[in-house]
Amino acid sequence: MFILKRVVSGGGIIVPRCTSHSVRNFSACHCLRSTKRLSPYNTVDSERYSSLVKSVMTSRTSSQTPETLQEEDENIYGPVIKAQTSKSRQDERVPKILHQFLQSEETMEAEELESxxxxxxxxxxxxxxxxxxxxxxxxxxxxxxxxxxxxxxxxxxxxxxxxxxxxxxxxxxxxxxxxxxxxxxxxxxxxxxxxxxxxxxxxxxxxxxxxxxxxxxxxxxxxxxxxxxxxxxxxxxxxxxxxxxxxxxxxxxxxxxxxxxxxxxxxxxxxxxxxxxxxxxxxxxxxxxxxxxxxxxxxxxxxxxxxxxxxxxxxxxxxxxxxxxxxxxxxxxxxxxxxxxxxxxxxxxxx
DNA sequence: GGATCCTTCTTCTTCTTC
Incomplete structure (x- = not known):
């Protein structure tokens, strides 16, 4: 899992395109061979891990999931107060009585009121x-x-x-x-x-x-x-x-x-x-x-x-x-x- | 004179590397 994270954060394995030289296969590009620091992760069998990497990449979650964050917060700050209603349910909620916002049709637009x-x-x-x-x-x-x-x-x-x-x-x-x-x-x-x-x-x-x-x-x-x-x-x-x-x-x-x-x-x-x-x-x-x-x-x-x-x-x-x-x-x-x-x-x- | 009221603000993910 550690390797996977490093692969993901190191980038370029799933989309192995060299942006500097428009070479599709990044690992094949000369810039990689000439770079001072060769990443050991380039030797990772990307084919073998591709689906796993893809699932991580597409889920848009970091290693810190809401669950781990909540756990951490609970440890530091005490238990989280859970929402009573979900956002969608809150949106659906309608006031029992829809009191008027505007009171009368005859809105006084008189200039004298502005003086x-x-x-x-x-x-x-x-x-x-x-x-x-x-x-x-x-x-x-x-x-x-x-x-x-x-x-x-x-x-x-x-x-x-x-x-x-x-x-x-x-x-x-x-x-x-x-x-x-x-x-x-x-x-x-x-x-x-x-x-x-x-x-x-x-x-x-x-x-x-x-x-x-x-x-x-x-x-x-x-x-x-x-x-x-x-x-x-x-x-x-x-x-x-x-x-x-x-x-x-x-x-x-x-x-x-x-x-x-x-x-x-x-x-x-x-x-x-x-x-x-x-x-x-x-x-x-x-x-x-x-x-x-x-x-x-x-x-x-x-x-x-x-x-x-x-x-x-x-x-x-x-x-x-x-x-x-x-x-x-x-x-x-x-x-x-x-x-x-x-x-x-x-x-x-x-x- | 003291107490209370209405305001005044504060929130929304996080980490590293090139």
Whole structure:
């Protein structure tokens, strides 16, 4: 088996073509005879092992199979939490009740709504009123077993590298940067000065957000008619709240915009994990919220980078938003189920 | 005044050789 692996990684046995000299039979080519290092594997009876080698080559698996990887992870990180549903089954799942994403046919496209400063509705939690969960909380509590596994693994690796305190400092720093970036943007977008003039930031902006602001400057060029900043949205029937980063026109289309900071590049929408679901959840709430007299069908996720590298902007079409709205409804169902099973278990305990 | 809330982020395979 060792020989086989070496043959495979050494290459050129199954497809014995010499790429330098277009000689079909690599072992017959003069370059092989003249090379300083003659591989002992050239003497391997390739005919005899061809089917075996072929099976290895075509299976596209490395010596580390999912099984061995899992075994290794279990040894290092403890048992893996298995997915409850397969991906295909998850795709087939449909919300029990398909709540509307858009509320009324008559979408107010009135120009007068676009004039004036953006709204900023603060979050009010009345003491007497029942607790309403937030978008972030629901997303956090309904992560898939895979997500939990990868996050836990990442956390353990980071702690192993930085230590408990180092890791705490690292995450605090990430949060601080995100918050500073958001507040700097809030200042830029709410100020009367045109976005473009302010996109480079101001003297008051801390040095560590300058790169992020530079990163999104080309995005800000395409943003106009800012209508809401850091504003609370509440779904009137689905009973959840959230705070939208921004509602504005991006390239002429009204969007719920979510600003993100990231150390790693996120060039694809799939790199943003639950962010699209979060945006769809906000938009759906906003569309049902009487405080907003318009509907938002599109979304935008902007990932900014500290070193000033141009941000990645992921635009969510109305169609995509509907798709993520359904995912959100499923997450809401899971959350409700979780809560009811929790309360019933508490009830049983107290009985 | 203290506690809590909403956010802020973090994930997706891995190894060697020329």
């Amino acid at each position: 004036g400063p953006p709204v900023q509705i603060p979050l009010k939690r009345d003491k007497g009123s029942p607790f309403i969960p937030s978008v972030t909380r629901i997303l956090q509590q309904t992560l898939s077993p895979e997500q939990i596994f990868y996050l836990e693994r990442w956390k353990k690796r980071m702690i192993a590298e930085l230590g408990e305190d180092g890791f705490k400092e690292y995450t605090q720093n990430l949060f601080r940067q995100g918050k500073l970036f958001h507040s700097a943007l809030e200042g830029i977008l709410t100020s009367g000065v045109t976005i473009k003039d302010k996109s480079s930031g101001t003297a008051e902006d801390p040095a560590e957000v300058q790169g992020y602001l530079e990163s999104i400057s080309h995005i800000l060029d395409d943003i106009g008619a800012v209508r809401a900043i850091e504003s609370t949205v509440q779904h009137d029937t689905l009973n959840y709240v959230g705070i939208v980063d921004c509602v504005a026109r991006y390239r002429g289309v009204l969007c719920v915009i979510d600003w993100k900071t990231s150390d790693k590049p996120k060039p694809f929408l799939s790199n943003t994990y639950d962010n699209p679901v979060q945006v769809a959840a906000y938009a759906g709430a906003l569309n049902s919220d009487g405080n907003y007299k318009y509907q938002v069908e599109n979304g935008l996720i902007v990932v900014a980078y500290k070193d000033g590298t141009p941000a990645h902007a992921h635009q969510l079409s109305a169609e995509l938003m509907l798709q993520y709205w359904k995912t959100w409804l499923l997450r809401l169902e899971d959350f409700a189920e979780q809560r009811s099973s929790h309360t019933s278990s508490v009830y049983a305990k107290n009985k």
